């Protein structure tokens with residue numbers, strides 16, 4: 042299997058290399074690309090050293106089975122279409138293609154069926170969206186979702202490596218806001234991305250759009266508030282879900298317990314610090330909402346793993362299985 046990663050030196054790119062190593066899939070080639078600033082850096086796939094190359098148009102003309110992009114929307118829009126012509130599949134982590142009708146937006150356990158026989162660009166969803174849609178899809182099958190109200194508590198690594206740098210510097214006393222509109226240390230910031238005319242932020246709007254697209258329900262009612270918190274890794278979400286039908290907590294618990302990609306905790310709760318190397322969406326504090334047709338739960342996921350790299354590698358594994366390559 043020949044693979045390339047664009048943005049290999051970033052938070053997500055490095056985790057992609059880790060997730061590929063953990064998958065034990067034998068790779069005949071793994072080429073790593075980043076900007077010219079990181080060219081020559083050595084990264085390791087298992088114990089094999091690989092030198093990072095500068096991304097160029099000509100580098101994307103080489104044939105790979107799968108090319109992962111994790112370098113932001115601008116780079117993806119410029120280089121991913123080139124890579125998609127030369128290679129079978131491009132899996133992009135940015136928001137560059139998620140809204141395009143003809144581009145699948147995929148969480149393997151929820152709507153992975155849509156990439157059977159597909160070639161071209163596949164979009165990896167927003168990190169917070171991935172972790173909430175996994176349990177919501179399970180509950181939707183049981184009771185039919187009607188409305189979702191979500192508040193997120195998102196870690197600084199969700200902003201890329203510079204988010205971590207800003208928090209760490211402020212922990213040491215710096216008053217430089219870094220990439221954030223306010224000091225993030227010992228604070229919470231109810232803004233992720235710019236604000237739109239609707240009053241929602243870009244991150245909130247991504248979650249509205251992407252949740253509907255992945256759950257294949259354009260009528261789903263949603264209201265999301267996204268908040269940055271001084272946590273290094275792990276996004277949390279408080280999710281209120283309303284259904285067409287009466288809910289039964291016991292049915293919901295059994296289905297969540299049986300679902301792949303979910304770790305369900307009936308008697309305790311999970312915090313971001315508990316995540317370790319988990320690639321699962323963690324669900325706990327499940328309880329009735331405001332009436333017999335609604336549920337509330339607490340949800341935690343590793344944003345760089347489940348919310349990005351592990352989902353992208355999951356898409357790769359599923360597609361390769363469909364294509365008979367695995």
Ligand SMILES: NC(=O)c1ccc[n+]([C@@H]2O[C@H](COP(=O)([O-])OP(=O)(O)OC[C@H]3O[C@@H](n4cnc5c(N)ncnc54)[C@H](OP(=O)(O)O)[C@@H]3O)[C@@H](O)[C@H]2O)c1
Nearest residue numbers: 048050051052053075076079111112113135199201202349
């Ligand atoms: N972090 C998360 O939790 C998360 C979750 C879901 C999706 N995403 C998305 O994944 C993407 C990457 O995020 P990240 O958190 O990994 O960001 P990051 O830590 O800031 O890393 C960015 C990567 O992009 C590369 N890059 C920047 N400019 C480039 C250029 N001109 N040519 C080639 N490579 C270039 C950087 O290379 P250099 O080292 O050379 O600068 C680095 O490898 C973003 O689109 C982000 O929205 C992130």
